[in-house]
Amino acid sequence: MESRAGLAATPGALPYYVAFSQLLGLTVVAMTGAWLGLYRGGIAWEGALQFNVHPLCMVIGLIFLQGDALLVYRVFRNEAKRTTKVLHGLLHVFAFIIALVGLVAVFDYHRKKGYADLYSLHSWCGILVCILFFVQWLVGFSFFLFPGASFSLRGRYRPQHVFFGATIFLLSVGTALLGLKEALLFKLGAKYSTFGAEGVLGNVLGLLLVGFGGTVLYILRRSDWKRPPQAEEQALSMDFKTLTEGDSPSSQ
Secondary structure: OEOOOOOEOOOOOHHHHHHHHHHHHHHHHHHHHHHHHHHOOOOOOOHHHHHHHHHHHHHHHHHHHHHHHHHHHHHOOOOOHHHHHHHHHHHHHHHHHHHHHHHHHHHHHHHHHOOOOOOOHHHHHHHHHHHHHHHHHHHHHHHHHOOOOOHHHHHHHHHHHHHHHHHHHHHHHHHHHHHHHHHHHHHHHHHHHHOOHHHHHHHHHHHHHHHHHHHHHHHHHOHHHOOOOOHHHHHHHHHHHHHHHOOOHHHO
């Protein structure tokens, strides 16, 4: 359905789900900062507090910003397609840069303390997420932003791009949960089972992570909430296909 101005109408419930996702996401970021400030001494680039840069950066980059990048095509329904693509790509760039800061922080902290690297399931999943995230962005840029890919090739790759984007986001949330549990167990040990304040706060943070991830994925899976193609986009797509593959628009 379209509005009187010829713009695609926004589904009635979509803005509420998007607003709820943002409330959850911002709460996750704020609670992560509160946890690190109240129970871990805050954050700093030097000394024992350097490690705390890692969880904060990962939550901001690979959870909140990555989730928002996935929602771009649901929120900006009437903007030019290329503008939406650029915003989608830029949010992923910012997310990756912030995540890299978090990775550097934890590796540098381990080096200074003489701790082993990459032995836990959390670290293996984290490295896998970062590799998949970078490859996904690079391939997506090559197909959808960098000129040269044919119309049919873009069409065939698009379902894979959407699938792996959601999968990487889901894996990011799971990896964050593993890291949160690991951090709580390392510090609290047997006290974790006594329902202490930090343990309860960590558990609530974990539930909020699940809530944010689930809300984002629910918005993405609703086919009726997808960004509808605009008339000029359909015309450009047909012209592009005609130029690159020799098809006639009238034959479609």
